Amino acid sequence: xxxxxxxxxxxxxxxxxNLVKSELMKLIEPTRNEDGCLTYxxxxxxxDSSIFVFYENWETExxxxxxxxxxxxxxxxxxxxxxxxxxxxxxxxxx
Numbered sequence: 001x002x003x004x005x006x007x008x009x010x011x012x013x014x015x016x017x018n019l020v021k022s023e024l025m026k027l028i029e030p031t032r033n034e035d036g037c038l039t040y041x042x043x044x045x046x047x048d049s050s051i052f053v054f055y056e057n058w059e060t061e062x063x064x065x066x067x068x069x070x071x072x073x074x075x076x077x078x079x080x081x082x083x084x085x086x087x088x089x090x091x092x093x094x095x
Contacts, residue, residue, distance in 0.1 A: 003038060005092040006056040006064055016083035017050040023080045024052055030072045031056075036063025050085075061091065 012020035024042060031040045038057040045051035058064040067073060 002093070004058045004061050004064055005094065006054070006058065007090045007092065008054040008056070009086075009088040010052045010054075011085040011087075012050045012052070012080075013083050013085050014050055016080070020050075020080050020083050021052065023076050024054075027072060027076055030070075031067060034063070034067055034070065036060060037067065064091070 010020070010024065021044070028040060028042060031037055036059040038059060039055065040057075041055045043053045043055065045053070056064070058067070
């Protein structure tokens with residue numbers, strides 16, 4: 001089985017980092033319970049607490065696509081979208 005790895009880097013506006021962190025943390029439990037989710041871990045940059053990185057492994061790209069369209073992800077980004085400086089998402093295959 002080929003696992004799809006996803007790395008998402010989210011940078012909060014400095015004045016919003018605590019609220020963004022709180023909202024992003026709400027994604028962890030429901031996402032880990034999603035069909036096809038193998039790994040879903042949230043990290044914070046050591047030298048810049050406004051940067052959050054998700055390291056994810058999914059059974060297939062379709063599972064990741066369903067996650068991105070899930071209600072909990074949409075609700076999160078609806079509430080924090082204006083508080084973000086940037087979002088980068090990388091879909092990766094292991095070499």
